[in-house]
Amino acid sequence: MRDVAIIGIGHTKFGKAEKTQIELFAEAAMQAMEDAGVDRKQIEALFMGSVLPMFEEGQGMTSAYSVSELGLGSIPSTRFEGACASSTIALRDAYMWVGSGQYDVVLAGGTERALMMGTPFATRTFAMGGHAATEGPAGLTFPGVFAMAAVLYSRFYDIPLEKLREKMAYVSIKNHKHGALNPLAQWYQKYGNLKVEDVLNSRMIADPLTLMDCCPFSDGAAAVVLCAADIARRYTNEPVYILGTGQGSGGALARLEDFTKPASRISSARMAFKSAGLSPKDIDVLELHDCFTSAEIIALECMGFFDWGEAADATEDGQTDLGGKIPTNMSGGLIGKGHPIGATGASQACMIVEQMRGAAPKGNQVDPVPEIGMTDTLGGDFGTLGHIILGRSRRGK
Amino acid sequence: MRDVAIIGIGHTKFGKAEKTQIELFAEAAMQAMEDAGVDRKQIEALFMGSVLPMFEEGQGMTSAYSVSELGLGSIPSTRFEGACASSTIALRDAYMWVGSGQYDVVLAGGTERALMMGTPFATRTFAMGGHAATEGPAGLTFPGVFAMAAVLYSRFYDIPLEKLREKMAYVSIKNHKHGALNPLAQWYQKYGNLKVEDVLNSRMIADPLTLMDCCPFSDGAAAVVLCAADIARRYTNEPVYILGTGQGSGGALARLEDFTKPASRISSARMAFKSAGLSPKDIDVLELHDCFTSAEIIALECMGFFDWGEAADATEDGQTDLGGKIPTNMSGGLIGKGHPIGATGASQACMIVEQMRGAAPKGNQVDPVPEIGMTDTLGGDFGTLGHIILGRSRRGK
Numbered sequence: 014m015r016d017v018a019i020i021g022i023g024h025t026k027f028g029k030a031e032k033t034q035i036e037l038f039a040e041a042a043m044q045a046m047e048d049a050g051v052d053r054k055q056i057e058a059l060f061m062g063s064v065l066p067m068f069e070e071g072q073g074m075t076s077a078y079s080v081s082e083l084g085l086g087s088i089p090s091t092r093f094e095g096a097c098a099s100s101t102i103a104l105r106d107a108y109m110w111v112g113s114g115q116y117d118v119v120l121a122g123g124t125e126r127a128l129m130m131g132t133p134f135a136t137r138t139f140a141m142g143g144h145a146a147t148e149g150p151a152g153l154t155f156p157g158v159f160a161m162a163a164v165l166y167s168r169f170y171d172i173p174l175e176k177l178r179e180k181m182a183y184v185s186i187k188n189h190k191h192g193a194l195n196p197l198a199q200w201y202q203k204y205g206n207l208k209v210e211d212v213l214n215s216r217m218i219a220d221p222l223t224l225m226d227c228c229p230f231s232d233g234a235a236a237v238v239l240c241a242a243d244i245a246r247r248y249t250n251e252p253v254y255i256l257g258t259g260q261g262s263g264g265a266l267a268r269l270e271d272f273t274k275p276a277s278r279i280s281s282a283r284m285a286f287k288s289a290g291l292s293p294k295d296i297d298v299l300e301l302h303d304c305f306t307s308a309e310i311i312a313l314e315c316m317g318f319f320d321w322g323e324a325a326d327a328t329e330d331g332q333t334d335l336g337g338k339i340p341t342n343m344s345g346g347l348i349g350k351g352h353p354i355g356a357t358g359a360s361q362a363c364m365i366v367e368q369m370r371g372a373a374p375k376g377n378q379v380d381p382v383p384e385i386g387m388t389d390t391l392g393g394d395f396g397t398l399g400h401i402i403l404g405r406s407r408r409g410k
Numbered sequence: 411m412r413d414v415a416i417i418g419i420g421h422t423k424f425g426k427a428e429k430t431q432i433e434l435f436a437e438a439a440m441q442a443m444e445d446a447g448v449d450r451k452q453i454e455a456l457f458m459g460s461v462l463p464m465f466e467e468g469q470g471m472t473s474a475y476s477v478s479e480l481g482l483g484s485i486p487s488t489r490f491e492g493a494c495a496s497s498t499i500a501l502r503d504a505y506m507w508v509g510s511g512q513y514d515v516v517l518a519g520g521t522e523r524a525l526m527m528g529t530p531f532a533t534r535t536f537a538m539g540g541h542a543a544t545e546g547p548a549g550l551t552f553p554g555v556f557a558m559a560a561v562l563y564s565r566f567y568d569i570p571l572e573k574l575r576e577k578m579a580y581v582s583i584k585n586h587k588h589g590a591l592n593p594l595a596q597w598y599q600k601y602g603n604l605k606v607e608d609v610l611n612s613r614m615i616a617d618p619l620t621l622m623d624c625c626p627f628s629d630g631a632a633a634v635v636l637c638a639a640d641i642a643r644r645y646t647n648e649p650v651y652i653l654g655t656g657q658g659s660g661g662a663l664a665r666l667e668d669f670t671k672p673a674s675r676i677s678s679a680r681m682a683f684k685s686a687g688l689s690p691k692d693i694d695v696l697e698l699h700d701c702f703t704s705a706e707i708i709a710l711e712c713m714g715f716f717d718w719g720e721a722a723d724a725t726e727d728g729q730t731d732l733g734g735k736i737p738t739n740m741s742g743g744l745i746g747k748g749h750p751i752g753a754t755g756a757s758q759a760c761m762i763v764e765q766m767r768g769a770a771p772k773g774n775q776v777d778p779v780p781e782i783g784m785t786d787t788l789g790g791d792f793g794t795l796g797h798i799i800l801g802r803s804r805r806g807k
Binding site for chain 2: 014033058059064065067068070071072073074077078080081082085086087088089090091092093094095096103106109110112113114115138141142144145146149218260261262263264265268276277279280281284392393396397
């Protein structure tokens, strides 16, 4: 395997879009190609995540039609579906094809138009990322899964649920604070000054999660241009290198012994750290899958940033904000920036690259400029997990 | 890139299944693992095609739930959607991950349960593999696409349509003859002795295509175990090597100058031949995407087995049957064996492996046992194309 670099990023403003998801992806991809300074004739393949295009627009095979929309000729294109982790899986696959020497320059990313579906239909179709045979008949949707996770967490660690709700509120406060500063975020210039009470008293969605504990439905797309590390400096003075990746699979929730510690995430994060030769202490900035506030807390522990049962306290203490142990979701995360599911993994990678260029919005930039960053993306209720570790230099610090 | 071999195959009987698509896939995968003599602990990743699981069973991320169903732990699993070419894309990706040295032993394949949807819903959902914005409002479905292809072919090559219909009928006669001999086929022991009149006089579906010009809707799954070529003989005396692959993308039909010569297929086939260092004359047996009789004829020409305008005559002359220039769809193809869309590409690879083991059913086996075989899989109306070239020895003849 040769080294691989990200040389260009593109990202639509998340929120409500009046474009098809192929047009959204084309917008992000054109930005990424322009950012990288590559011509479309140089793109050898497309790797793309998109989850529900058949429900959103009656369109399958969005990857092929994106190639056509972008005028990329007849190049190979592949659509990946791993629920909300789809574009992380796409990026990881693109990385392998370039790393193996098969291609030199490729495009990867994702797109989704979930907001325009409306909440009832989006919730129901999203739930197909869960296990249909056992979770479908039970009426379980993702707010319910992460509400249960919060209750389990409260019991395992003997934290009264009301206390835990306050601690979880700090995830929402932090992520909204940073989302409000990010012009690409769905909640840009909104909810920047939440108080604990604002979160606790907002509308109850799935007890104990209120509306402000949840990420929104979103339309949006994100894309990156990847190339062989050896040629990256032809295109940019600021390549960001892929140092390691991980991926894991899980089954029905009912088969998990403890879904605050899903094996798929633990295994995927370990794979990423091992392949990079790094550990959590090496990570300077993190974008993780905060679909709900409880999700951020359990993710931090599964990845090894905090011991079991300690991430809720650490969040309240500011350890996951700027100046803390591990600045997490400085882009606003899913809660503040939005969650166009097929685009989320690629968006996280774009946000880490922005941090590593020192180009994050004021108030969100980690100082000093981070050397190593990581993304964590969750599909379904732990069915698919993906991790990517990125560095400003080719082999870590 | 190191060499990669197929060491095990598994294939459900195509037709109507009283199992979920995950159960179907597990059946094929268990067969493939048993055939390869590998334990499930050795499987390092799963690559799986499945097209419409959300419509068929309300289940996304079928790859992850297949890992769980098979008891494969938390290994990475990826679902690919490229319409009817999905599992060819999955196999090609699996090939790259093993070829790059990242994994030694992996599982790849596909599954679908389209028959149980019923024809109206299946037709409508399949059509999402076409271009939604332009072909959807026109009411175009795939029988219509390949009916138009037949009409275009008739005009381009000045073959009266009634004459062309007779020539096309020989595709149906041949593929049904071989399907009737294949115990895995949906039409096993049926339609083995069709006459031209039987095809011409069956129910009209999309003029000039009758029912017998069309492949059926099918439920089924197919799987292969891939490993590094260097370790293949630990598991089997009959490894089959992947010599080359290709993939291509196309856009809306309206953007194609001539859709009897789609650039995506021409480019993908050329990529496969180039990567294998081979040409059409080297291929001893071919499984191609005969979703309709007209589709087989244009595929043969796009891949270079016959000159433009000559494949219809060649078919009538028996050049695509046993003893002819290029025995094509000796398994029955999509028309005789069935077409569970997400499984079709993997099924084609299984059928080529069977041929190379000299294990095809009597009356279907190419004699002498073929040294080099090829698969051609089409997704949508030329949106995604995939090709795989397989050999009994590591570098061709």
